[in-house]
Amino acid sequence: MPNKPTTTIRIDLDDKDKANKVFKEIGVNLSSAVNAFLKVVIREGGIPFPLEVSSEGKEHVSKNRTLNRAFMNRKDEFYTMYEDVEKEMVLHADQFVGKTVLCNCDDPFESAFFRFFVINFNKLGLGRLISTCYSHSSFSKSIGTYRNAYIAEITSVPKEFDAGCDGALDLNVLFNVEGNNLRFLAGDGDFRSSECLEILKRADIVCTNPPFSLFREYISLLIEYGKSFIILGNMNAVTCKEVFPLFRDNKVWYGDSISSGDRKFFVPDDYPLEASGCGIDAAGRRYIRVKGVRWFTNLETPGRRVPLTLTNTYNPEEYPSYSNYNAIEVRKTMMIPKDYTGIMGVPITFLDKYCPSQFRILMLANGNARTNNSRDILDSVGYVQDKSDSGGVCMLDGKMTYARILIQRIDK
Ligand SMILES: C[S@@+](CC[C@H](N)C(=O)[O-])C[C@H]1O[C@@H](n2cnc3c(N)ncnc32)[C@H](O)[C@@H]1O
Numbered sequence: 001m002p003n004k005p006t007t008t009i010r011i012d013l014d015d016k017d018k019a020n021k022v023f024k025e026i027g028v029n030l031s032s033a034v035n036a037f038l039k040v041v042i043r044e045g046g047i048p049f050p051l052e053v054s055s056e057g058k059e060h061v062s063k064n065r066t067l068n069r070a071f072m073n074r075k076d077e078f079y080t081m082y083e084d085v086e087k088e089m090v091l092h093a094d095q096f097v098g099k100t101v102l103c104n105c106d107d108p109f110e111s112a113f114f115r116f117f118v119i120n121f122n123k124l125g126l127g128r129l130i131s132t133c134y135s136h137s138s139f140s141k142s143i144g145t146y147r148n149a150y151i152a153e154i155t156s157v158p159k160e161f162d163a164g165c166d167g168a169l170d171l172n173v174l175f176n177v178e179g180n181n182l183r184f185l186a187g188d189g190d191f192r193s194s195e196c197l198e199i200l201k202r203a204d205i206v207c208t209n210p211p212f213s214l215f216r217e218y219i220s221l222l223i224e225y226g227k228s229f230i231i232l233g234n235m236n237a238v239t240c241k242e243v244f245p246l247f248r249d250n251k252v253w254y255g256d257s258i259s260s261g262d263r264k265f266f267v268p269d270d271y272p273l274e275a276s277g278c279g280i281d282a283a284g285r286r287y288i289r290v291k292g293v294r295w296f297t298n299l300e301t302p303g304r305r306v307p308l309t310l311t312n313t314y315n316p317e318e319y320p321s322y323s324n325y326n327a328i329e330v331r332k333t334m335m336i337p338k339d340y341t342g343i344m345g346v347p348i349t350f351l352d353k354y355c356p357s358q359f360r361i362l363m364l365a366n367g368n369a370r371t372n373n374s375r376d377i378l379d380s381v382g383y384v385q386d387k388s389d390s391g392g393v394c395m396l397d398g399k400m401t402y403a404r405i406l407i408q409r410i411d412k
Helices: 013-026 030-044 056-072 082-095 112-119 138-142 159-163 171-176 194-202 212-224 235-239 244-248 348-352 375-380
Strands: 100-103 128-133 150-154 181-184 205-208 228-234 262-266 286-291 293-297 327-329 343-346 359-365 404-409
Touching (some): 082 205, 112 128, 128 194, 171 181, 228 235
16 A cells, blocks of 8 residues: 555645645645644644634634633643632631631632631631642743642641732741641642642541543542531533433532623733633733633532422413423423423523522433433333434424433422
């Protein structure tokens, strides 16, 4: 077989001419450019740029999609704003008394989590604060001295640190207080390393914004080690087979302080500000905005105890039945009929309003429903495979719906 076979590709002539002009400028020919593209595809394991329509009318949608995808990829260098941390943590104030809080996947010099717990250490009556920093974190790299992974442990905070979030905190003063220290870790600070798992064992409550690309692994580990936690994640994570059962079984729920909109995150200086809503703040720090962010927690929150006020009444025209599930379609959570006692399919955003004494979650009807659920569960919701349901998506009039959570009232 020849080493370099010739391949015929149909290319639009006009596109070919335009591309050739660009290649000429760069000094490569079409064949080298195609070969370079193929090499990058092999190296990246996929198309190395987003494939999406960017007509004028769809531009903002396209930008947000790109951004959300970027948020989920392995870059993972997004830093939470102080006010977002504060808004959620104050709701749990009495749950921190005497506790060891661990902020792993963090950086004491940059993290709003560490800053919040230092400023509020005395007010919350914290027992100990631990923060570990991954050696590959871009902020740790940018701070000359601390190129390795390191750990900060705080057991005592001087009164002058109680002042509030605006002033600069002299962390070197803090680390020199008796009982506190900052030291290098032996390994790279990976939350899965045996060294970090030993630190995790010492923690009561874990609070951080973990790398989104490792979110499933991260939350599974917290559950495995029986930890309490309040962590930031993207609501898309709910549809994963590791995460959805945690919501279904009331082992995890959303925190109260974020239930819509987007959130600002700081990014490293070399991060491209391509999407809408990105910018550089007055202090010169780059930020992006991300949609679908939620707090994932297993600490009690007042919000999840409040039942939804239901006003609509059931009628078969407005709430049609699926052809492959024994359930009706409810397009919006607020439309859940007050008088329907059977199974209902609701959007994923239902979880923002979910009250466990009002509804039972049965399963997630999406493209993985058949593989992720036992036959018993599928039978209990009357699932009958439809040749077009692509793995178990709810079908209405021969068309697939979006992913639906199947729920039933329990407070009849
Ligand atoms: C989304 S950022 C959040 C940083 C910080 N917790 C915050 O909220 O501002 C995730 C952080 O996890 C770090 N990270 C990535 N992979 C990691 C791993 N395997 N173990 C520990 N940390 C990791 C990244 O370097 C990054 O600093």
